[in-house]
Amino acid sequence: MLQFLWSFAVFLLFLLGLASDLHDPCYDGDQNPLYCLPELSELASGRLVEASSTCGSSHPPGRICAFRDSSDPASKVCQRCQGNTHLPEYLTDADGGTTCWWSQPATNATLTLALGRRVEVLYVALRFCSPRPESLAIYKSMDYGRNWVPFQFFSTQCRRRYHLPPTNTIMKAMEHEAACIEAQTAPKPLTGGLVAFMPLAGRPSARMFEYSPVLQDWVTATDLRVSFDRMHPTRTLGLRRKEASYGVAELQVGGRCKCNGHASRCTAGKDGGVPQCDCQHNTAGPECDTCKAFYWDRPWQRATPKDAHECVACDCHLHSHRCRFSMELFELSGRQSGGICLNCRHHTAGRHCQYCRPGFKRDLSRPMTSSKACKACQCHPIGAVGAICNQTTGQCQCKNGVTSLTCNRCMQGFQQSRSAHAPCMRIPEVMTTTALPPQEWNAGTECQNHCQPPRGRVHMNLKNYCKKDYVLRAQLLAMEKSGTWWQFTASVLTVYRQRRVPIRRGEQPLWVPEQDLACRCLHLQVGKAYLVIGNDEESPDPARLILDKNSLALPWRDAWAYKLRSFQQQSRRGKCRGN
Ligand SMILES: [Ca+2]
Numbered sequence: 001m002l003q004f005l006w007s008f009a010v011f012l013l014f015l016l017g018l019a020s021d022l023h024d025p026c027y028d029g030d031q032n033p034l035y036c037l038p039e040l041s042e043l044a045s046g047r048l049v050e051a052s053s054t055c056g057s058s059h060p061p062g063r064i065c066a067f068r069d070s071s072d073p074a075s076k077v078c079q080r081c082q083g084n085t086h087l088p089e090y091l092t093d094a095d096g097g098t099t100c101w102w103s104q105p106a107t108n109a110t111l112t113l114a115l116g117r118r119v120e121v122l123y124v125a126l127r128f129c130s131p132r133p134e135s136l137a138i139y140k141s142m143d144y145g146r147n148w149v150p151f152q153f154f155s156t157q158c159r160r161r162y163h164l165p166p167t168n169t170i171m172k173a174m175e176h177e178a179a180c181i182e183a184q185t186a187p188k189p190l191t192g193g194l195v196a197f198m199p200l201a202g203r204p205s206a207r208m209f210e211y212s213p214v215l216q217d218w219v220t221a222t223d224l225r226v227s228f229d230r231m232h233p234t235r236t237l238g239l240r241r242k243e244a245s246y247g248v249a250e251l252q253v254g255g256r257c258k259c260n261g262h263a264s265r266c267t268a269g270k271d272g273g274v275p276q277c278d279c280q281h282n283t284a285g286p287e288c289d290t291c292k293a294f295y296w297d298r299p300w301q302r303a304t305p306k307d308a309h310e311c312v313a314c315d316c317h318l319h320s321h322r323c324r325f326s327m328e329l330f331e332l333s334g335r336q337s338g339g340i341c342l343n344c345r346h347h348t349a350g351r352h353c354q355y356c357r358p359g360f361k362r363d364l365s366r367p368m369t370s371s372k373a374c375k376a377c378q379c380h381p382i383g384a385v386g387a388i389c390n391q392t393t394g395q396c397q398c399k400n401g402v403t404s405l406t407c408n409r410c411m412q413g414f415q416q417s418r419s420a421h422a423p424c425m426r427i428p429e430v431m432t433t434t435a436l437p438p439q440e441w442n443a444g445t446e447c448q449n450h451c452q453p454p455r456g457r458v459h460m461n462l463k464n465y466c467k468k469d470y471v472l473r474a475q476l477l478a479m480e481k482s483g484t485w486w487q488f489t490a491s492v493l494t495v496y497r498q499r500r501v502p503i504r505r506g507e508q509p510l511w512v513p514e515q516d517l518a519c520r521c522l523h524l525q526v527g528k529a530y531l532v533i534g535n536d537e538e539s540p541d542p543a544r545l546i547l548d549k550n551s552l553a554l555p556w557r558d559a560w561a562y563k564l565r566s567f568q569q570q571s572r573r574g575k576c577r578g579n
Pocket of ligand 1: 091
């Protein structure tokens with residue numbers, strides 16, 4: 001029987017090995033996921049078994065007796081246990097039946113085998129060198145030896161030894177419980193007898209094992225223990241009590257790594273130790289019992305022959321590498337999709353990073369998966385209400401009288417005003433009769449009273465310094481027309497007086513009304529550095545740097561630096577408060 005089991009396992013190994021050479025059985029030829037199992041293997045081989053007692057390990061050494069003929073008690077051969085000749089290593093060695101572990105005579109014994117990980121046990125088999133025990137129990141642990149539960153009892157007296165009736169049929173309600181059987185307990189054969197246990201044999205749901213969580217749990221173990229609880233009466237065996245002990249030639253455990261139908265291989269880990277599932281179907285974990293990161297569009301499930309239940313990647317349009325699962329969304333979607341993308345990049349937003357963030361519009365010339373799918377709205381700071389535009393059209397929300405996609409022009413019949421709240425005012429009826437194009441500044445007539453009266457020389461003393469909201473040195477790097485405004489790129493070099501909304505140093509846009517420049521209220525040249533002095537209350541948008549006819553921009557002179565530093569220090573000491 002043992003030979004048969006082992007041959008069968010080898011045959012299976014051969015078949016599976018052949019199959020895995022062609023392709024991974026976890027996928028079909030078209031790469032569709034399939035239910036798959038690691039190869040069935042003999043899990044005890046080469047592993048150390050812990051024996052509670054071993055003949056020869058104590059003094060004086062005991063005496064063991066074995067039978068040469070499996071049916072003839074007269075063939076008894078006895079010997080004193082010599083040193084290390086009956087060690088538990090012989091239970092799982094390569095020599096099979098020729099080497100035996102023997103317990104100390106006249107005592108019961110246990111054998112404990114740690115399997116190193118959670119496995120599904122398909123059989124446990126023992127081949128005896130001594131007569132088989134009258135009562136034997138197999139226990140399993142699912143938590144690495146902390147708790148033990150009965151797996152199977154063998155006894156000629158089930159009720160008396162284990163308080164269980166002998167089991168003939170296992171009912172469905174009992175299939176997760178140990179049974180007691182009278183088979184495999186006869187003392188004969190006197191040597192070479194077999195005790196084998198198949199946890200699924202005779203259990204009603206075994207045919208539907210893949211769909212039975214109860215049986216999947218039932219066959220799961222991390223450790224096994226065999227307890228030799230009672231010998232047959234020594235008289236019937238022709239032995240003296242002090243000569244009777246348990247002898248076992250082989251302990252075999254057939255099974256496979258528990259990988260939940262998501263791996264066809266279970267191989268030694270990196271350190272060569274505990275075997276690890278080679279998880280497929282985008283699963284991960286020691287038992288392929290969770291989904292890989294980013295494969296959380298639906299919940300993890302054990303594979304079945306009907307459905308591999310592979311983990312599915314979240315759909316984030318290539319804008320995120322992270323997602324989480326939401327059962328609520330999964331249910332709402334009709335159990336289709338429950339992934340929520342996290343940290344959408346490239347200015348995208350949404351569950352699937354499928355639309356643009358506020359302030360950005362969709363560039364329809366590019367696919368949603370492009371890193372440039374979303375472009376900034378570029379709404380005009382004065383002409384638009386806020387910085388948010390329509391996702392698809394890119395239309396900014398314009399103030400009254402303002403038009404264009406970015407709100408940088410006055411509508412027909414409107415002209416630019418000095419107000420930031422109403423940057424375009426309706427042209428009075430009488431004016432519309434003139435032939436003047438509404439958006440062209442006529443320096444001759446428009447500028448007459450436009451600039452403030454020239455101030456003559458600027459006397460920069462502490463009193464004047466304190467009156468200003470901000471004083472800074474900036475270099476102009478570039479200029480660009482933006483509707484009725486000029487947008488300069490300015491590099492702020494030093495801030496001598498800081499305003500309420502702080503101005504940072506470095507490159508930033510600086511806005512100047514077109515008319516203020518056209519009327520020469522300000523003389524500005526790209527490439528030059530200026531001393532810029534301004535007041536907040538005159539600025540239409542205090543968050544921006546705006547220069548207009550009320551501001552001062554003087555070509556920079558190095559001689560001012562020392563004086564301005566000195567004002568700055570005095571202001572810090574509170575000298576401005578008195579002014
Ligand atoms: Ca052996």
